[in-house]
Amino acid sequence: MQTKNKIIFLVIFITFSMFVLLIVNLIYNFRDYGVKNIDDKAHVLAKTIEHSLTSQMVTGVIENRELFLSQLEDLPNIDKIWLSRGKDVVDMFGIGFNNEIARDEIDKEVLKTGKLKRVISENVFSKSHYRITIPYNATSHGKINCMQCHTNAKEGDTLGAITITMSIDDSKEVGITTVAHTAVIALVLMIIIIFLINMLISPFLNVFDEIKKVMRKAQDGDYSQRVDNPEGKESKDVASWINSLLEKLENSLDAMDSKISVFLTENSKDEKDHLINVKNTVDRLSDVYKFRKTIEYDDTLEEVYSRLAQVFKEKLGLTNFNFFESDTIHNKITAVYVEKELYCDILEKGCRADRTNTVIDSTQFKNVCTICSKCNDINYFCIPYSISNEVDLVVSIYTQTEEETKRVRELIPYIKDYIDTAKTVIVSKKLMNILELNARTDPLTGLYNRKYLEDSISKIVAQANRANIPYGILMVDIDLFKKVNDTYGHDVGDNAIKIVAETLNENCRESDIVIRYGGEEFIVLLYNCDKDSVNELAHKIKEAFALKKIPAGNTTISKTMSIGTSMFPYDSDNVKDCIKYADLALYEAKETGRNKVIAFNKELLQK
Template identity: 35%
Template sequence: MGTKFKLLFIVTIMLLALAIATIVNVSLNFREYSIKGATEKATMTAAIVKDGLTAHMVNDMMDKRQYFLDQISNNHSEVKSLWIVRSPQVTKQYGAGFQSETLRDDIDKEVLQSGKIVQTIQEGTDSIILRVSVPYVATTSQPNCLQCHNVQRGETLGAISMEFDITNMRNAGMVTILKILAINLGFIVIVLFLLNHYVSPYMKLFSSMQEGITKAYSGDFTHKFFTNVKGDARHIAEQLNTLFSKMQETFGNIKYNLSTFIPQGCVASKDPLQEAKSIIGELSDIYKFKKTIELDIDKETVYKRIIDALEYKFDIHEFAFYQVNQSSHERKLIYSSTDKAMCSDHVNHNANLCRAFRTQSDVISTEYIDLCQACHKQDGFYVCIPFSINDEYSIVLNIAAKNESEVSQINAMTPSIKNYFEAAKPVIESRILTAKLRDTSLRDGMTGLYNRRFLEEFIDQVISQANRKDETYTVLMLDVDFFKMVNDTYGHDLGDKVIVELANVLKKSIREADLAIRYGGEEFLILLHNATSEGALNVAQKIHQSFAALTFEVGMGETMKKTISIGIAKYPSDADSIWKTIKFADTALYEAKNTGRNKIVEFQADMFKGEDF
């Protein structure tokens, strides 16, 4: 039902209610007025009868009283019947009187006993009868009733009862009510016609406004408002057209423009303004995130920021975050919210087993049974999101879910999560490049080993960590025997080859926790972390033997072999600082060279002849 019809319906109901109230009020008043009028007429008739009977009595004409009563009944058509009743005192004094003057019903008896007027109404479908019984009370005024009757003043001498037919009054009332009803109905029709005539243009304008607002919710501000009404209504329509035109220019393409910053699907809403608000909020959050990570020192800190966003912004609590080397296909766990891995361990050595990394597409467990063979959660729910940083690194996010509904929620958040990855991408690339440049400055270009500059930066970390955790370090100082002779005899190219091969031997002979450094020229240094004396000696012997076993071609079909000398010192058993330990290892190396070379010498206190270090 339209607004106009609702308005007309409400007005009709109100007018009908008013008409009904008016008719009911008129009916009640008319009935009351009719009864009151008949009652007054009955009282007046009773007074006439009383006076007439008194006159008959005074003139000794009481035997003619019936004629008098019949005349009153016959000359008044509305008087259906009229009779008088004697009280017991009068009957006792003068006799029973005429047969018609006896008690007819309980009403007559009640009036004689109470001395009060009693009236009743008998309504039928065809007629309405008013019965009125008026008492005749003895008085001492003219005429003095006590002169003729043996009664006390105020006693009831008799009663005059009349029945009035007031059917005509009721019929006249009904006709009046019908006229009033007809007038009211006519008035309602006229009011509704006028209301429809004058309200319809405003209702059309209102409907046009509704249609325009509905379109505006969908981002369409092209609606035009028209009205035939003059004055304020037309002015409002013109203002709305101007407003919508400006809004179309301002907001009409806002979704398209904002989508250049955030891909479509990140924020979904049927209301483009609400969607724009959400997109702007998303852009603001991403901008704050990017401004924050731009000042972070390394990619690990940026990864921590992403993990914080996953936990606190997206409310994801069960996930694993991996970094993948795209060249070696090795995967490194950066963070896991649980101790239990979602993927098999062998995936870390071959990232191609990860479906998300291999296909570079999102893996959603609800799309197919046992979708990713490498995932442990075959009976569970998960979403895996890959993201390429550059040609060298990718990241993979594994998110666990409890049910299909949660998978759908995560899938809906995936575009926003990728926005954070996209914002972090240039910063991570920059930190990777910075780390590479720094690593290059800290490594020897020929051997790939760390250089002395790195050692100088690393020592402070070693000392603070070793003192805090009671850790030990064993220092091996190595030197190629008679290396200058190689350069002088065979040239620097062969000398460089000897250096490179020794570096390769060192790399193969130490653990990941240990550190090999090209200390300078043909001199190398090794830091063995938490190694026993026996273990350190075994490493030194392994290096010594492996290098001695190498054969170098010097040209013209000739070959040569080289040996190394090694000095060993231990921290903190030999010295109270790493630098002093390095000095003592160098002292042991010097002892090895001075005592014949091609040997391994462990530092002894009596070897150091210098001043206090």
């Protein structure tokens, strides 16, 4: 039902209710007024009869009372009048004319109680009557002393009663006529009021219904509806304001939705309501922006991947996933984050998702990836992302049910948002790592360089002192290296240096640190070694190098090396001093014939 019809119905109901109440009140008041009027008339008549009978008794003409009463009955609307004698009067004077005793129960009740009694017989479509029975009680007060004539009566005794019956049809007819006229007038007024209200509020109610229709559409996400066909100036103004507001809202939402969404991956589950889409997009942008600002200040690439994993768990609700980096230049894959365990042989056999650059979904084709050896009881979802020309990132997500995999499929746009955001940070961190590595490594041999030693020496010393770990120090140099450069050229010299690096790597442990100190000199820091072990390893390296063949054009050559050793912290509690001592020992080896290992001793300081 339209609002207009509801209000008109309400107005009719209220007006009709007021009309009914008015008529009921009018009928009640007319009846009450008519009864009171007749009641007053009856009392006046009863009092007149009382005084007349008293006068007749005093003057001795009481026998004429019958004529007097019959004459009163000729008055308009008077039906009957009769007297009823009380017991004291009957005992003293008899029953009187026409048995002036109680005729019915009402007379008896009044004579007994001495209280007035009235009875109204009302009928809408037939005659209506009013009866009143008024007692005459004995009194010695006033102008007439009842006790003078009624000597057997006491004060307050009921001497008799007068009963008067009257017709109230005239009063009823007047009341009905008045009520009918009033009803007609009220009905006409009600119709006029309803007409005026309808005429005055119809334009506003029509606009209200239109607004309600427009708002219902807007609630469903459709802001294209407008308020149509307004009537009246005020309604047209309201409609114009609302239409203008809706136009601005629709255009703004469309523009915001289209412009903001370009910063994010398209979401296939867009809502119909542009306002909700804009809110969701802004929320996504806010989350992605906060993620980006956070990872920009992370120190290492490992922190970035850990932060991305935190987003996967807290924002996306994923519980089992791994991240892999694919080096497209060297065809090498590295696990950069493992949440629980590795399910496939991706590190050794490569990745199908990365190779084909497509999403791999095991729910679409069972065992689609043959290298996933532990995936029989789980579903896997592998998504490749290109980070740069040299690096791809593969996100592997593992689920227990197809429904969970379906949810992961719906999360792909959100995952891509965070990956895209992290791309530049990952690339910049990798470039920084490369620059740092280049700054700290020797490009010819791939070994750490002197700068690395200078930057790391304090950390190495602190670790050694804290754990009470000794280091053996080797200072290595190729014998007569300048002659190689002069005779065969610098290319062969570079080959010789590479062979030294190769020999050192082959004979040292992963915990040892091999450094190209400069030119043909190398330093090796041997972790947790005693003096004998250092001496033994030095000879092993020297002998291994002597057996190496160095390419020199169409032939090969062999060279020897000299090695000086020292021990930290036994020779000195200063690592730099120990490096100098190893250099002194090397110098001694060179001066005393080359191709030998010399350990530092205090006597070398005297030379």
